[in-house]
Amino acid sequence: MTSDASNGPAIPLLEMREVTKRFGGLPAVQSFGFSVRDGEVLGIIGPNGAGKSTLIGLIGGAISPTAGTILYQGQDIGRLSPHARSHLGIARTFQITQPFAGLDVRENVLVGALFGRRNLSRNEAMRVTDDVLERVGMTPRAGLKGDQLTVADRKRLEMARALATNPKLLLLDEVMAGLTSNEVDQAVQLIREINRSGVTVLVVEHIMRAIRGVSDRVLVMHHGRKIAEDTPDEVLSDPRVIEAYLGERYSKQHQATQGSQTEGSAEAIEDEWKQGLA
Amino acid sequence: MDSTEPKGTKPAQPQEARTSSLMARGRRSWLWSLLTGLLILGLIGTIPFQNDVAGLILWTNVIMFCCLAQAWNLIGGFVGYAAFGNVVFFGIGAYTVAVALQHHLSYVFGLLLGVIISATFAFLLGLPVLRLKGHYFAIATLGVAVAIGEVVEAEGIGGPGGEASLPAPTFGGLDTNTVFFFAFILLSALLLLGTTWLTRARFGYALVAIRENEQAAEALGIPTFWYKVAAFTLSAIPTALAGGIYAYWQQFFNPSGEGGAFDPSRSIAMVLMTFLGGAGTIVGPLIGGIVVEYLDNFTLISFPTIHGPLLGAIVILVTIFLPQGLIRLVQELTRAPVALEGPEAARVSYIHRIGEGVRRVFRFIASQGV
Numbered sequence: 001m002t003s004d005a006s007n008g009p010a011i012p013l014l015e016m017r018e019v020t021k022r023f024g025g026l027p028a029v030q031s032f033g034f035s036v037r038d039g040e041v042l043g044i045i046g047p048n049g050a051g052k053s054t055l056i057g058l059i060g061g062a063i064s065p066t067a068g069t070i071l072y073q074g075q076d077i078g079r080l081s082p083h084a085r086s087h088l089g090i091a092r093t094f095q096i097t098q099p100f101a102g103l104d105v106r107e108n109v110l111v112g113a114l115f116g117r118r119n120l121s122r123n124e125a126m127r128v129t130d131d132v133l134e135r136v137g138m139t140p141r142a143g144l145k146g147d148q149l150t151v152a153d154r155k156r157l158e159m160a161r162a163l164a165t166n167p168k169l170l171l172l173d174e175v176m177a178g179l180t181s182n183e184v185d186q187a188v189q190l191i192r193e194i195n196r197s198g199v200t201v202l203v204v205e206h207i208m209r210a211i212r213g214v215s216d217r218v219l220v221m222h223h224g225r226k227i228a229e230d231t232p233d234e235v236l237s238d239p240r241v242i243e244a245y246l247g248e249r250y251s252k253q254h255q256a257t258q259g260s261q262t263e264g265s266a267e268a269i270e271d272e273w274k275q276g277l278a
Numbered sequence: 279m280d281s282t283e284p285k286g287t288k289p290a291q292p293q294e295a296r297t298s299s300l301m302a303r304g305r306r307s308w309l310w311s312l313l314t315g316l317l318i319l320g321l322i323g324t325i326p327f328q329n330d331v332a333g334l335i336l337w338t339n340v341i342m343f344c345c346l347a348q349a350w351n352l353i354g355g356f357v358g359y360a361a362f363g364n365v366v367f368f369g370i371g372a373y374t375v376a377v378a379l380q381h382h383l384s385y386v387f388g389l390l391l392g393v394i395i396s397a398t399f400a401f402l403l404g405l406p407v408l409r410l411k412g413h414y415f416a417i418a419t420l421g422v423a424v425a426i427g428e429v430v431e432a433e434g435i436g437g438p439g440g441e442a443s444l445p446a447p448t449f450g451g452l453d454t455n456t457v458f459f460f461a462f463i464l465l466s467a468l469l470l471l472g473t474t475w476l477t478r479a480r481f482g483y484a485l486v487a488i489r490e491n492e493q494a495a496e497a498l499g500i501p502t503f504w505y506k507v508a509a510f511t512l513s514a515i516p517t518a519l520a521g522g523i524y525a526y527w528q529q530f531f532n533p534s535g536e537g538g539a540f541d542p543s544r545s546i547a548m549v550l551m552t553f554l555g556g557a558g559t560i561v562g563p564l565i566g567g568i569v570v571e572y573l574d575n576f577t578l579i580s581f582p583t584i585h586g587p588l589l590g591a592i593v594i595l596v597t598i599f600l601p602q603g604l605i606r607l608v609q610e611l612t613r614a615p616v617a618l619e620g621p622e623a624a625r626v627s628y629i630h631r632i633g634e635g636v637r638r639v640f641r642f643i644a645s646q647g648v
Binding site for chain 2: 060061083084087091092094098100112114115116117146162165
């Protein structure tokens with residue numbers, strides 16, 4: 001179904017037009033517009049509270065927009081429930097992982113296979129489940145309960161369940177947060193493989209290194225607005241982005257030194273962010 | 279199944295491991311649960327042949343409560359929604375039969391009408407209340423049950439003040455007590471089969487997924503709201519049937535007060551029995567119903583003065599030490615040692631396994647206890 005190349009003026013897989021979401025009076029996402037092309041990996045980064053998870057909620061259907069339209073394959077899905085969007089091929093993971101705690105890993109994934117986009121019988125769903133577990137490398141953990149897993153495995157389970165629904169558009173909400181650098185590499189590898197199999201991926205992430213390694217394009221959010229959208233390297237050297245992450249002072253320093261490479265700034269942002277966490 | 283064989287043929291055991299189903303842990307455990315349940319019902323089914331009328335009446339009552347608990351298990355156990363007002367369906371079933379018989383309609387017609395009215399009511403009630411969660415849902419359902427009981431009393435449905443009296447049942451010369459007894463046994467057996475089917479069906483998977491994490495269930499494509507409404511409606515049907523059987527069996531009953539058709543303590547009993555036996559399991563509610571109802575009668579007869587406190591103390595002890603029910607205890611006892619699942623487990627002797635199981639049960643109680 002999904003075409004690899006995005007040549008020609010085809011309809012984008014997902015398009016947001018002037019979408020606003022307010023919680024009480026507080027805008028989490030403000031007249032936001034962007035589109036996801038069929039077959040690409042789009043990264044979304046932004047500091048804490050930028051509205052990234054709200055954006056995922058808006059696309060997945062858990063949150064309904066205050067204003068604006070959300071188009072998926074040209075169809076307005078702004079008022080559809082999350083399960084209806086799942087049937088259309090939109091799958092998401094949760095930043096705070098939401099396993100079926102009392103069920104084991106295989107059963108967790110089985111639910112996705114049974115109810116997602118394809119309407120599978122139990123036996124077919126079992127087969128899909130085993131394939132997905134193999135793909136994400138969780139076969140050895142298949143018998144563990146949802147609440148017995150490490151952080152990395154919980155994140156992988158989120159991805160496995162979403163994959164089992166057979167999505168066209170996969171929304172990953174900080175699946176790499178809290179992972180060791182080794183685990184991040186594995187996750188990046190996995191996301192690439194998923195994308196190669198024809199799934200369009202939207203990656204929301206805090207970790208610069210991960211997002212650079214995996215994204216075709218990167219979009220930067222700040223205070224609920226889009227402040228940049230470009231290739232990963234361009235975005236990471238954009239003064240507005242550096243300012244959003246590190247404050248004005250650093251941004252001016254950075255501009256003064258001019259010559260500094262994008263490599264350096266990306267690392268600096270990441271370091272600073274890690275310090276912020278501590 | 280020789281696991282020592284070096285990477286020769288494709289190993290057989292992953293194929294077997296794949297047959298694990300969603301709720302029935304381990305292979306064929308659903309079958310064991312079903313057989314256990316049918317065996318229990320079969321043993322109880324011999325009671326009418328003992329010519330003990332008091333015993334027969336006692337056990338009819340016990341099985342009636344088992345049916346109520348089994349029906350409550352659908353919404354409370356599988357979906358995990360604490361419906362505290364399911365007695366309302368029991369009351370509707372009972373009063374529909376009462377009114378139908380008073381109007382010289384057939385008993386079966388009254389039963390079916392009660393089912394239809396209850397199911398419709400559950401569906402319509404579910405539309406608003408199943409949007410609520412946790413305590414709000416529990417209180418809303420409880421409130422509705424109390425309110426309907428008051429309406430029946432105030433309107434004098436079935437008789438002045440709601441005091442219904444029905445014509446004496448006749449079943450072509452058969453002993454009426456025995457007929458009602460087997461009616462409840464049949465209902466309980468049907469519920470047992472239905473619950474077993476549920477643990478293997480798509481529909482059941484959806485309900486359990488909702489219980490374990492409603493948000494995730496919705497995101498994975500389950501229309502959670504409609505599944506909840508369906509489960510709630512489904513739980514109303516056997517409850518109404520039990521009410522209809524109860525009505526004709528009793529011939530006289532009140533809407534509210536102790537032992538009334540809308541008595542909220544019946545709702546409490548459904549919850550208690552299901553949790554004591556094991557919520558969301560196949561035989562749990564049946565076992566829970568028998569244990570609670572039998573203990574209730576036993577303490578009432580043996581210790582009439584402290585009957586209430588004694589039963590209360592038992593309930594407190596059980597909820598402290600067995601919050602997951604008796605069935606969980608059995609599962610803990612029979613489960614193969616964690617480290618030895620798969621072909622290794624088969625080699626461990628039964629004596630060893632029982633010893634392990636007993637130790638595990640003690641650990642389980644110690645870890646679960648407050």
